[in-house]
Amino acid sequence: MERSIESINESIGKGEAVVLTAQEVCELADRGEDVEKVDVVTAATRAIMSGTYAILSFPVDAPCSFLRAKEVYMNGVPAHVGPCPNERLGILDLMLFGTDHSLDDHHYGAGHLFRDLAAGNPVDVRVVTDNDVTFTTQVTLDDMPYAMMYGTRHAFKNYSAFVNTSDDTVSSIFHAIDFGPRLTEATISGCGQINPVKNDPLLKSIGIGTRILMNGSEGFILGSGTRSAKEKPNLTAFADMHGMDPEYMGGFFTSAGPECIVSWAVPIAVTDPSVVDAIAERDRQIKMSVMAVDKRACVGYSTYGDVWEDVDLEVTFDPEDCINCALCEPQENCPMAAISFDGDKVKLDRYACFNCGLCTTLCVGDVFTGNMGSINFELGDHSANVPIVLRQSDKKRALELSEKLKEKILEGSFKLTQMVEHIQS
Template identity: 60%
Template structure:
């Protein structure tokens, strides 16, 4: 089976193409269906996760009574921005770069991921500038008033990532947990959307390449190359998209015990151009290794599969507010990485719009207000079997599946056009 993207695009234009989500394919495989005999033309994939390798380039004017030559420091809602590369001397225009890992100097556990989401929500942002003449300027800005706002990925959509445990005898502060990571391998966290992850479905980059059109946070963007620390065995992508068209619900900040991190989402269409591409698509969670790392030393100590995380587990959190015990300190409110849980009028509330479905609330709530089956890691260390419960997921499989379905609908309606890459990432 060899065919071109142009062949598949022609079938799409004639309304003759078969488009399926990666989840739909995997469900058929699990049922024992012979998917190889089906004429599948396009498979839609997606992932939503913490993606630290993110930055925004913003350019906008500021209202100021001061005529300044250049800015030396800029803060957006307290998040530091790097001035330049264009100085815009005496124009009253700021060109800045904001790293996704930047933390606010004003608001605890507020970072660039929160800032990017609030911009996409249309909220007004505080701009604080220190000029080269050491004058202070305060202004406000909305995304709609920024002529240029692009989000760049430097290291996104890993071909899945890893699970983490803490095998040391001391708690560890880390970006891989919402709170301190408890010692002695009592719990595990993980990242990766398994069988529906884009690069997992095209690991040789046969269809994903430079110039491939994708959806980043819901906005059309493009792959611009391989990501940092990418390799043929462990590929990831760089990309860019316009922030003005992004869906705020697919973005955000995620609180960790080492500070806030940045959430990003990708949806990618995989045209089934060859047997090798189809072979990768037919891999299910049970076939996909999930490396288990020691979070303290960042070394591999075992291997599981993504079935431990995503087979027979809950995608979303079950919410039963009537079970609330009115604890003096509500741990779900205190520990929620998205601040999606709050109390109002003596009633516990869950904001589904903010919720990342990480599941951590279900592991700390004594009353069962929040419940979810998150799975258990099964692996061996030096011949000894280990069963470690998963307490936190840093990938949102539920919304990733929804994104893949939405991309499928866009392709079938003609709203999203498949395009051929300009150049391969790996020869």
């Protein structure tokens, strides 16, 4: 295969390169067409990614107004001060973990905070100095000369389905409500055939220094992430928060507290035969482990065909079918707080909606509907069929992101980079 990043960039500049989304490539493969002529595949994912943190630096007071900050809270979310003390500068250097929760609102976490910052919303900052003086101020992202998001464990080569095999309900980050017992429901994570690492599982094209979009902002891959393994690699990267699109990030409430949503879009240059084979693999061919949350052990295997083939990527909303229950379970349990009422009229905020589908399983009327599919796998000596009740990956927006990256590449506003070094899983 006589292709290089340099030659592909030249072809893009001349308008001769074949750049397709991962979805388009799979549709070619379904029609039996040749995928070897593809130069670049744009792949994407949007999902809950716990291994997220941000480093922020910004002024909060005049120089010499205090020596050092001891504690800092942003919208109630505790920040980790340092490592630089910024003695007497009136400036804070902070680290915020994506899984940190607000002390003021148990439904609000750092993921929500990151989205508020990207949206330009003012954020309340409470500072406790080293001599126990407390003061408050407000900041926006524009007040921060430095605001970087990092991923310590992002973009797994897909992930898993989750079930509860015990006789009791289980609180878990893998469900928005307590997990029902005895294989009554399943949740899933992973965008299947459009997932970035699925399209380059040997990491021949994706490497250290590969330019990506994280939440719509340009960033770079740094290497493999924590718990990365050859059979299930994941990546670490960073991007400037100033260019991030709030629609593709945010917080997601689980029964174990708020989690962090992150989106990736990755260009995969087709420079190796292994990439040609991988990009043609469809959801029904991608193995998916089924994990029991009650014991955090694998109990079987299915495929992403069960998750993404012949299902609805978006929830159908019919407000006129509302029967005005005394307690609206979808509103009460929506992990994105996307459902509200104006008097007795139910409303769905599509911008906030993650398309997780939980509302379709909780609504006793037909306000929220959608085909979510079910997981089929062998468990011991019998076959199990477990309905999917929650998706922690938003394939609809991941498809949008892969299309946006394709457009950026073709118009010349996003340039493919040559990796500095291969990633060792």
